[in-house]
């Protein structure tokens with residue numbers, strides 16, 4: 660089986676910065692509450708009219724530029740998102756068009772926050788037999804227009820963004836190696852976090868909009884508990900599968916949902932705080948974008964160096980969760 664590594668990373672967030680004070684005018688909240696309970700100070704949000712391909716395309720271009728690869732060389736484009744530009748076609752087909760990646764097959768994966776990790780798992784399956792050589796995996800989300808700005812328990816949490824990687828066959832040295840990616844789902848927990856309206860069950864209608872069914876509904880406390888449990892479990896399993904102990908991990912990139920979740924997961928895994936990559940304070944929870952955006956920033960800032968061992972894990976609606984372990 661072919662080894663697979665990362666040839667380039669890229670990310671893109673909207674320019675509009677939205678500080679916590681923005682919400683103080685809308686709901687009964689405070690900067691102090693948001694910072695203490697979530698670690699979030701600011702987030703980026705799109706301008707009206709922008710869509711996920713407006714973030715995913717520049718993120719992909721940056722990853723392709725770092726990889727030194729023409730879009731025409733891409734064999735496959737996988738975009739992890741649940742907020743495509745339109746219900747149909749996929750965001751991946753729109754991004755394929757905008758990149759001019761004529762020779763790629765393109766599709767989306769709807770797996771909420773871990774959709775980027777799901778994307779890596781799928782890409783690896785396509786690449787391992789050698790049939791697909793250059794693959795673009797993107798995680799991107801626009802949550803800012805799926806949240807109810809009257810619901811203080813959700814509106815303060817999210818932001819928009821996109822991150823991308825270009826994968827290639829690596830032979831284990833030049834471009835590092837994705838050692839393992841493991842993904843999980845438990846549909847019994849779907850009611851903890853969902854968007855009821857706009858799909859086939861409750862199609863778009865004036866009544867649906869009046870009831871606010873187009874917005875994220877979440878049982879925050881329950882999600883909090885499951886997220887810690889599942890992220891710790893996924894991280895332990897993937898490290899065990901490769902006989903790697905937490906002491907060997909150079910960098911840990913947990914899903915950037917809430918600083919308290921990240922700190923607790925790192926503590927249970929015995930990974931010291933200085934090895935944890937954190938972006939939640941400036942971007943909030945960007946769902947599927949959180950891991951690839953943090954990875955790209957850590958690579959470009961020189962934190963993550965070639966040869967470093969990186970562990971990333973995530974959880975989200977579904978319930979879905981997963982982890983990836985890679986030598987950068």
Ligand code: ACO
Pocket residue numbers: 687688689692693696697771772811812813815852877879880882883886916917944946974975976
């Ligand atoms: N400002 C002020 N008070 C608030 C706010 C707010 N923004 N939001 C909730 N509260 C209040 C509640 O109403 C409650 O008040 P009450 O005691 O009078 O009823 C009180 O704060 C405590 O509420 P809790 O829900 O217990 O607060 P908690 O400390 O659990 O924090 C939070 C809430 C931040 C939502 C937390 O549960 C959390 O982070 N959960 C996980 C959420 C998450 O990560 N979701 C996304 C995962 S999947 C994905 O990434 C798409």
